[in-house]
Amino acid sequence: METSGLNPENSEILEIGAVKIDKDNNISTFETLIKNKHKVPSEIFTLCKNLSQKELDKAPKLEEIKDDFLEFIGDKIIICHNKQFEEKFLEFHIGELKNKFLDSIELACVLEPFKREFNLDYLKKQITKDKNDEKHRALSDTIDTIDVVNALILRFKDRLEKEDKLTLYPLTFEIDSYLNKFKLENWEWSNIINNADFSLKEKTKTVFEEEKNQTKKSNLKEEEIYKLLGDNKNHYEELLKEKDIWDSKKGFIYEFRQGQYDLTKLIRETFNTNSANIACIEAPTGIGKSVGYLLPAVLEVRYSKKRIIVSTATKELQVQLIDKDLPNVINSLGLSGKVSYGYIKGKNNYICKSKFYEYKKDYDKENPTTNDILSIIIIENLIKEGKYGDIEEISYLLLEHFKELREHIMKVACDVDLCKPKKCGENCLYKKRVEELKDEDITVVNHSLLAKWPYTDEKPMENIIVDEAHNLVEKGYDFFSQEIEYKNFRYFLKEIYPSEFSSSSKYYRDIKDKQKRKIKPIDRFYSEIKLDREVKEKISHNINFIFEKMYDVLDFGINEGYSLITNYDLNWEINLQKDDKVGTLYRDKEYVDITYKPYSQIIKSNFESILSNIKQILVIFDRNIDEDIVDKESEIYKYGKSKIKDLEDIATMLGMFLEDEKGDLVSKIASISSKFDNFILKVVPLNLADLFRENILSALNCGIFVSATLSVDNKMEYFTDTLGINTVDNTKKIIEPIYNYKNRVQVIRPTDIGGYKSDDFVLNMSYNIQKYSEISDSNVLSLFTSRKRLEDTYDMLKNNLIDEDINVYMNKKGIKSLKNVENKNIVLGSKGCFEGVDVPGDGLICVTLDKLPNLQPKDPLYYSIMTKFKKTYFDVNYPQMVIKVKQALGRLLRSKYDYGVFVLFNIGNNTYSNKKLENNLHGCIIKDVNQKNVEENISKHLQKSRREVITGLLIDIIKNKKAQNNNLDFVEYINKEIKNRSIKANVRYYKDTKDKLLVEYYNIKYLVEIDKVCKN
């Protein structure tokens, strides 16, 4: 079905297509358009290929086709892709239809849960030979669904054959028996799978797993490239001048960029120097940063046998490196199969196979649902071969479709203490990755794993390339901090609580069981070390006391009125900010100021008691474990020891938290949730430079730190000083942007929308954001420094845009929509959208920022830094603020064909600081505009930029067409290439001539003489 919207109550069915297959494999089809009663949103015509209002006008009404459709369907089972959606629509509009529905998404989720996506377009391109885009037309989508279903079933049988699991039992025997164990019926798909006609295999478009061997071709290419380097064998950067090496990718026009060359050259020199082995490089967007550092990395691996770790901050960039950039660079250099790479995360990001099988075996939920059981089967199918099991990689749609999955996964995530890959007999993904690390050339990780690098035995941290390195400064404090969270600590205490006393403890019973177990491992440990009943009772008393003291901390906030004066979490440094005011309370007929002081005192005194009780438990263990009689190698002993180690770590952390030494460089932060149901105590070391030097810099042979935003006021000292890089031999380089920011980006400051605290700020801002989308006829990304403002603006825009053809989204979910240049989309994003949003061309024309991303002056961490290092607010705030603004601005210029408007809604009136900020915007001037002149200003800038963009683009495409000399029709080729670059222009021959082109780009038409472009 194609519909005019997502909600059946206010949307209509516009088209129905169906294919009927009877017992004897006779095939018949049904296809009809349906006349609409209400306006169809324009994006539907964009989405559904060749659907037009004209055709819908000629179509019959729904009532006129209903009977034919019902007769065609009869009592058949209906298979569709996304049953929830189709069933909902059919139920509402054709209530007479009572057929059974089967969902091909569910089939895909159960049989191939490792897929990244489950939409029809993705599945068909992945598992069938049809690589054409989904048409979003009813009948053609139905045929695609049939192809996908066939492919899924055939590939399932193929896998069973490979696993040698084809027996006399039906194909779905294992799935159905597990369901039957819980008295549930066979899986709905079983009948279809088991009765499939496998003799038709050859007639389907199924793609089976195949190995491709390109080694021979690669060898030749590698030799050619080696020759190209001539006498300068080490001067890898010279390869960037060889267009042929990099041009190979379809739809990609390679251009030499001096900035990329400089980046590669400096990295190559740093890898091969005896002196400054640390380089900090600011590499602006658009220079091809990833290829710029991967080229020397790959060649250092190949020719100098170095092993490299590449660290990035965002998951998006890690995926891009692994899926796109690394294979592209390796292929381009003819090194396929000769340079190994992969990425690894911390243990708890993986599903543990051994935990899973135990969980599956012991699973005894009363009356589980079919989806509960299917979720367990999905996990099994996912991890079975040991190739998958990275929790973060599990598709969002899979988790949405099987809501029960998350809970099961939580229970089978790898246990940091128990997992010992060297001794484990399972072939899980985590073990596989740890083993691969030993010989892996390039390993991609995230910054926090790098900071605590736990795989030194497998791969020492010798050569690192850190991308998005500016993040190390802000996140660095987190890397080295320690914390106790109330909820986690409670769970931990329950884990070590002797079960025989649990029923008499009111505290124990209050805690929801996360994992139902018959005998807890800790009880087996207590029995292993032969702990007496009285000793266990003593432990339970100590734990009860700890529970009680923790509850008191939260109750204090409620009883003393703190909960009445705040809607936000409380955060403060317990020694430095104790006299700060939390709010004012009306008590005993008068207003009283409430400070943090009493709360700091109660936290301290309660945790002193808690620490003393923890110490008593540790003493009990110390006295009662006789190392001579226990089996130190037994799993249960190791488990118990790991819990004791956790308890010791907690004691050490609490000891540090409770110390109150004036001169120490540590911040002790207490956070209480606004609902007063959770707290976190945190110890944050402030000597980041020392820690970074000791833990990271000192281990390195070579360290490359790259980012588009490392400098503030054209200097890198903020970065190098904070991380201690200034104390080691280093090189710093700022590479100039290759695009003319001043020309391509207009930075404006609306002057008449009021201050951010004024009542109508959100109203004015919403109005402006909508206006920018209308003026630019394009998408807008609006960045926010406050969650509340973001939500208020979203509500307002949502309301204002009900009858408009502009869509509005919140947060990262909406980023995808920016890639659609045909519609107008507004995406409102917070912190996470300041970076990692990479939308080229006309996808993103306008970025707005609600206010400067300043730090809260009372933020406990920064307050501690200011107090202990005697810094001003400006010293601490300004550099981080500049970097964030630069990051936001960087969203606009990603490629050669980018341009746009950057709006700073509220940046205050301090001319000095605004001028300073301006100096960091690559030459852009902040221009004041008001409601009257905003449209004129933006339109003028866009018109000028669009003319430049389209001219440059046509020159590039025509040049490339000549070089490629392919057979595509001239105009067809140009249009295809324009679309590849996300530019919203269309080209055709002018009238009947073949020497002039008519280019339509937004609301302007250009007449272009082909000869002149060719000569340019």
Ligand code: SF4
């Ligand atoms: S190696 Fe670790 S994660 Fe993998 S199955 Fe064994 S214990 Fe679980």
